[in-house]
Amino acid sequence: MSDVKLTSVQKHYAGFHALKDIELSIEPGEFVVMVGPSGCGKSTLLKSIAGLEEISSGSIEIAGRDVTREEPGDRGIAMVFQSYALYPHMTVAENMGFGLKIMKRPKAEIDEAVRRAAEILRITDYLDKKPAQLSGGQRQRVAIGRAITRRPHVFLFDEPLSNLDAALRTQMRVELATLHKRLGATMIYVTHDQVEAMTMADRIVVLRAGRIEQVGAPLELYRNPVNHFVASFLGAPRMNFVEGHVIALGAGATLEVPGLPPVTIPALQPDHGLTVGDAVTLGIRPEHLKTNPGGTVVIAEATIRLAEQLGRETVLYADAGALRTTGSDTGTDNVTLLLDEGAPPADGSTIRFGFDPAYAYLFRSDGRTVSAPKSRT
């Protein structure tokens, strides 16, 4: 039995279709991350599960019970908000025990639950302080502590780390993942940060414009995106996309791409639906573009525009002339390469680079993936 089950959930705001036929089933103990660009409906979906937003149609089940029309407090959920949303006039301990106090639990039980949560999160020293006296990271811990004391079926997180600085974000990311292992609870986590999604999730739900694009394990989505959007959303630096068209079809497809010799993609999905002359998009991950193209098949030349040295690896942005990428991170039509450590070529120098078509992705003009290097790492 799944812990959370969404069945054809729809949400309309005045004239705006915010959630379109959402179907999702979450297993007990799973850590599910919902990710997508801003306005994709991920927060609306989370608030609908929490009961803070009413859905227009469909049903929501939590722990086998239909809670579609129930108040948030009756759904067996706890939520951690982006702004932490602590009660400013209550101490840390009162904040954490408030839910139990409303449920009229005995004081000893409340104290015990607060103490237990505070120990897990190492905030026992601040229990008598007011939220205003705490730092952002401490407030976030209190908000998580408040969720833990409720002992919910499902924890909901709404972009909980987006107000923290980079160092603290990494620390809290690790702590949240550890907490999930320790509590073994079901967690649903919303973020726009694909790094958080990739590192924390058991399964990722990618949303776009109110629709679920793909659901799966992080690496599954990374390796086998169902469409152009998912491929572009996961992975940093972003996949290189270049436009071309089909010039021959067999077991694979041969493409003509401006700035490249003919490229033959070895295997297509059986129902690819391509015909000769179709416009397609070729996708190559930055790590699959090599600067010493020994065994690689397709080779091009480019001028280095910028090298970002990250220590362990280097990101190169290069102008490859007629070979222009679309929809890149940088907003230019430069090609992005991700190289292992080593001194990068100087800015302005010319490099030869290439890739093995077996590592390339092929997308139809409607965005659907028709070839992906499934079996390879």
Add this chain to the structure above:
Amino acid sequence: MLRNRRKLLHRATPALLLAPGLLLFLVVIVFSALRTFWISLHVWDGFGDMAWAGLANYVELWGDPQFWVSLRNNVIWLVVFLLAPPLGLAIALLVNQKIRSMRLAKSLFFMPLVLSTVTVGVIFVWFYDPTYGLLALIFDAFGGTAPAVLSSDTWVTLAVVFAALWPQVAFCMVLFLAGLNNLDEEIIGAGRVDNARGWQMLRHVVLPQLRQVAFIAVAISMIGALRSFDIIAVMTSGGPFGSSTNLAYQMYEESLFSYRFGYGAALATVLFAIMMVFIVWYLIRLLRDERGA
């Protein structure tokens, strides 16, 4: 040289910006208050020379039954005006509901704020009219006879205060509505997740966020009650037989009709002392909150 001048200008800027307000405050408030206190120690008809009287005006005040009536009426004003913040909050909570045509209700409740006090006074004089007034019609409908509240020394002050309460409640409602619009939506969400509903939501989650607004509403209502004057002038001129007079109105009568500026100034000084209690309380709270934030 130039740099020094610029530095000087930089230092002087706050003082220059504060100067107009400060000057006005010194002349209109501080100087007037001190001058009033000085006058209260004299016998003066407002035209001729002032004759030193020491504390004689205050001694007379102590033995003046009209002063005690005025003081008692001021207390009634204070107590009844304390109803304004909770009533304003209740109405604000009501019209803040997302119900169709609530906008109309909101503007109706808002209306007394745009009326001048004189208009409010006149409307209520009509309302209380024992023959043709709305109050009389209501009593008629139940087969009773309306009391002439404005001619009854028992009811007259309450009748006037309730008239004044109308715009005051509207004012508090506007304050609370602004406060309700500024509530943190995520904290409300957290309260709903914590299963707080109805009264508990109001008491534990909503009201604590309205503390600042409530404080301002109470302080302004208190000061409004103490300085009330115009509506008394319009509705009763302090009558019948001075029974609806308060300190401010008595001061006005003594000074401008009886030409007893010294005695009027003594009344003003007493009123100022009472008001000072509230002003000091207000300022201390304000400064403390500012430092806390």
